[in-house]
Amino acid sequence: MTKITPQPGIMDIALYQGGQSHVAGVEHVIKLSSNENPFGPSPKAIEAVRDSAASLHRYPSTDHASLRAAIGARHGLDPARIICGVGSDEVLQFVAQAYAGPGGEVIYTEHGFSMYPIIARMAGATPVMVAERDRKVDVDAILAAVTGQTRIVFVTNPGNPTSTMIPNDELERLALGLPDTCLMVLDGAYAEFVEAFDGGASLVDAHENVIMTRTFSKVYGLGGMRVGWGYAHRPIIDVLNRVRQPFNLSMTALAAAEAAVNDVEFLTFCQAENARLRVWLADQLAKAGVPSDPSCTNFILARFADRAEAEACDDYLKTQGLIVRRVAGYNLPNALRITVGDEEACRCVVAAINAFKEGAA
Ligand code: PMP
Numbered sequence: 001m002t003k004i005t006p007q008p009g010i011m012d013i014a015l016y017q018g019g020q021s022h023v024a025g026v027e028h029v030i031k032l033s034s035n036e037n038p039f040g041p042s043p044k045a046i047e048a049v050r051d052s053a054a055s056l057h058r059y060p061s062t063d064h065a066s067l068r069a070a071i072g073a074r075h076g077l078d079p080a081r082i083i084c085g086v087g088s089d090e091v092l093q094f095v096a097q098a099y100a101g102p103g104g105e106v107i108y109t110e111h112g113f114s115m116y117p118i119i120a121r122m123a124g125a126t127p128v129m130v131a132e133r134d135r136k137v138d139v140d141a142i143l144a145a146v147t148g149q150t151r152i153v154f155v156t157n158p159g160n161p162t163s164t165m166i167p168n169d170e171l172e173r174l175a176l177g178l179p180d181t182c183l184m185v186l187d188g189a190y191a192e193f194v195e196a197f198d199g200g201a202s203l204v205d206a207h208e209n210v211i212m213t214r215t216f217s218k219v220y221g222l223g224g225m226r227v228g229w230g231y232a233h234r235p236i237i238d239v240l241n242r243v244r245q246p247f248n249l250s251m252t253a254l255a256a257a258e259a260a261v262n263d264v265e266f267l268t269f270c271q272a273e274n275a276r277l278r279v280w281l282a283d284q285l286a287k288a289g290v291p292s293d294p295s296c297t298n299f300i301l302a303r304f305a306d307r308a309e310a311e312a313c314d315d316y317l318k319t320q321g322l323i324v325r326r327v328a329g330y331n332l333p334n335a336l337r338i339t340v341g342d343e344e345a346c347r348c349v350v351a352a353i354n355a356f357k358e359g360a361a
Contacts, residue, residue: 009102013121016114017329026321030345033325035160035190035299037221038342039273041256042266045222048259052252060251067249068229070258077201077231083240084257086248088189088215088228093119094240095152095211095230099183100125104151109137111162111330113187116154125151135162135293135301135332139170143177153178156187158194161327161337163295165194168203175207183236186212190297192219192267193274201231208233218298219270220260227257274298278340284350285338288357299339302353307333316356322349 021031061067064084072079085091096119100106106120110132117127130145132138137155146153153174157166175184184207191199191214200212211232217223227249230240260266282292282300292300304310307328314326314336325337338349 009121009124013118014114016118018114018325020323023318023321023323026318029321029323030341030348031323032339032341032345032349033323033337034223035218035297035337035339036223037219037270037298038340038345039221039266039270041221041225042260042263044259044263044266045220045256048255049252052255055251058251059247060249060254062246064249064254067227067254067258067261070261071229074261074264075198075201081234081237082229082231083237083244084227084229084249084254085244086228086253087217087226088187088213088230089115089119090226090248091213091228091230091240092116092154092185092187093122094243095183095185096120096123096125097243098239100151103149105147105149107142107145107150107153109142109155111135111159111327111332112154113156113160113189114329120152132162135159136164137166137170139166139174139177142174146178146182150179150182152183152185154185154187156189157200158190158296160190160297161299161301161325161330161332161335162293163190163297163299163301164293165296171200171203172206175203175210178209180209182209184210186210188212189215189218193271193298194296195275204231204233208235211236216257216260219267219274220257221270222253222256222260225253225256227253273342274340277343277346281338281340281346281350284346285353288350288354290353290357299337301327301332301335302338303335305334310334310336313353313356316359317349317352320348320352320355322352324349 068079068082100123102124104125105128106125107128108116120127130141186200188199204210213230216227290302
């Protein structure tokens with residue numbers, strides 16, 4: 001037996017669950033489990049990736065100036081207050097590494113993104129889970145859980161997998177209620193799906209202890225490229241840049257993201273198709289006896305009678321080549337999270353759930 005042992009706490013880090021893209025014995029699968037864009041990336045991003053190939057012998061930009069300028073121009077934000085990471089996961093990790101650590105506590109909510117406790121432990125900090133109320137973030141419960149050791153509060157808006165929005169005045173109350181030694185992270189991975197929503201940028205502007213994170217993995221269809229970004233006040237960005245590897249984003253990823261953020265026409269198409277198909281999918285599932293809360297994202301949280309029914313439905317969908325997400329790990333054992341696919345995928349999942357319900361009845 002080896003005497004080499006990991007640092008204390010490493011074996012407490014849970015392995016991330018999810019991302020399944022194959023079903024044994026099924027050749028053609030429709031993946032509706034990772035909230036990916038069914039329309040793929042922007043054709044302009046694909047072109048930019050091809051164009052970047054000739055320069056692959058060069059190191060990429062270390063300061064991401066061009067991408068930050070494009071993001072800033074698109075959202076009306078100061079590029080100097082933006083930091084880019086390998087997915088928003090990496091930006092979240094910068095925050096935990098820089099601001100939490102051994103002895104520090106990191107608050108996340110009951111149905112919050114499963115990476116928050118993982119990222120907290122990676123930084124050596126202690127994750128503290130706070131209950132939600134009816135699948136909604138409970139600001140009073142968060143404030144009651146804050147201690148002298150709390151360093152970070154992670155909230156997802158809109159939520160994943162709940163797809164619910166936290167009202168702005170509640171977020172304001174949270175930002176004001178936190179001690180000034182505690183950061184609030186507004187994870188806006190799904191912000192682009194919500195009409196007329198700035199993802200929390202105005203809240204960041206109003207509060208020095210608030211950070212917003214965003215991603216290119218969802219509406220921009222670039223999950224495979226791994227690009228995310230954060231927006232905060234300059235002193236925070238300065239700190240986060242100190243824990244960032246100089247060449248964290250590849251040249252290809254930078255090129256793809258910049259082309260994607262500039263392709264407003266493709267973005268608008270994806271947003272409109274998602275909004276249309278989401279309503280249809282939720283209506284059809286409700287008619288099949290599977291209700292969901294109103295969704296403002298690119299997925300719906302389909303609720304079943306109990307855990308056994310949700311799991312039986314998931315098993316049946318797999319036999320049909322349909323991969324959706326079990327969310328028992330998010331404390332939602334009676335539900336399945338279903339990404340809004342393209343029209344064909346939505347029709348397939350509705351037909352399969354109807355067949356399951358008829359067979360199960
Ligand atoms: N936050 C939330 C709420 C998410 O759902 C995800 C992806 N599933 C992420 C952050 C991370 O996304 P990425 O690292 O691909 O940007």
